[in-house]
Amino acid sequence: MTLAFAAALPARGFDVELDVAEGRTLALLGPNGAGKSTALGITAGTLRPHDGHVTLDGRPLVRAEDGRTRTWVPPHARQVALLAQEPLLFPHLSVRQNVAFGPRSQGAARRAADAAADRRLAQVGLAHLADRPPSTLSGGQAQRVAVARALAAEPRLLLLDEPMAALDVDVTPELRQTLKHLLAGQTAIITTHDVLDALLLADEVAVIEDGRVVERGPTPQVLSRPRSAFAARIAGLNLLTGVWTGGGVRTPAGEMVHGHDPGDGLAAGAPMTAVFRPAAVSVYLDERHGSPRNTFRGTVRSLEPRGDLVRVRTDHLAADVTPQAAAELSLTPGTRVWLSVKAAEVDVYPG
């Protein structure tokens, strides 16, 4: 076991046990204030637990008993890198100097550190921005540089604290693809309240509510058969599996699904999954054309209230519509409908 974590902080009502195996990624899901950031803070060394221990590769990072810290490794000596919501690139350093900061701080010579930085920047596709000041980057570019910077420090454990939360929705798919690529083989913990992050990036999921782990297990299992209220609420994504055709995913039923380009190097015929949220799906009584859309034929099977919206379920898909729309379309079980979702709302990934 690479990371073993068992810590309590009664002042915050926090009592959590976690572990992450070598090269695996654990997603911490949970509502705001549930204790996700507390877990990261204790691991990174910005918070002291009241009781418990954190061990990385068999090396104790912190051990506390009843409010007394028995073992304490300072944050800089933990080999635990932190990627926050905001990129927090050092504004007085160039992009290259930012990425080289970790190697330089750990004693690498300037030349070697710069070479490592350029390599990492190439991995996130931003080698051409190396000499820029961070203030000239877009939000998505800055966050990718922050990813390169965190990885350049060669951490034993990478902590990602809602890395997509502060970004525009139109750049998150790109960063998610970058992370999916780079997190392979990297031991990591990612906190999120977006189920897509968990689905695409994490091998395992732990759901935290009120400072306790209420559910944990392999990602597909937790998301397909959620037992906790939170997991149930955020799961329920539309999942379509099929094969890659070079331009989209063809399902066994013959439907074509277009989405965000998953990147190069995919052979036609590779197994693929397309994912989108029910809220991104529109319901019509006739077929719509134009704009890059995916449309699916279906029959309404059930209607159920879901907060301010109504969840419309067909045989294999779900859509969230307003009660007004449901009434205008006279949706009842048995109604034949067209479901439509913009390609931009669809994530496509191998597997």
Added chain:
Amino acid sequence: MRVSTGSTTGRTGSTTGGAAAVGLPRWAFAPAAVGGLFVLLPLVAMATRVDWSSYWSLVTSESARAALLLSLQTSAASTVVCLVLGVPMALVLARCRFPGIDLLRSLVMVPLVLPPVVGGIALLYTFGRRGLLGETLEVAGLQIAFSTTAVVLAQTFVALPFLVMSLEGALRTAGARYEVVAASLGARPTTVLRRVTLPLVWPGLLSGAVLSFARALGEFGATITFAGSLQGVTRTLPLEIYLQRETDPDAAVALSLLLVVVAVLVIAATRQGRPGRSVL
């Protein structure tokens, strides 16, 4: 903030000619103008009293030159002492949390509200011959009161809060988030301070140092009480001006104008050196 990737200029936050003061009530301009005049008018009034024909000889007299040189030297020395002591003080006040830190913060600011002459008396009872530390220092062969060292101590005493306040404010505004990231990348605390914290608060550090220098340059009350007025040793420019006012008002006015010019030059030089954009 987002700048297109094709842009080559990196300037941000600069106000241009098109900017308008939205939400500023019109009546605010009148008292603002009065306030500006209140500062400017006395300086103009003083300048009109300068005897320009003898100005040069007045400000280059032996006593004037000695006073100006001493003022610049001691102010520079006390600014250095302020930096050496004040930067760590600001770091502790801005970043540490322990019982009594609020009290400590208030105490550090005491010299700001204390009349300088009281500060001078306090220093005398600390470093003077019969002061708290004076006897110990005398045994060690050090006599501080009424020496140039005393001038530097007096100036440091009154100028230190300016540096600490300015830098602590900048540190709080910058926040500790960059430092947390830097540490997580493997940087030791000293590396974080040198490569992240201080560069981020550079404008605050610079303005704090300038304020300290300016305050040291103008220091009078604590200096005359604790260091006395000995030409070339402790008689700084403000002391010289006060002394000349009794005997030669023309010389006092001429030296006053000199002090104003020096102060304005110092501020202008640092404004020039500061980049036009904010660091954050």
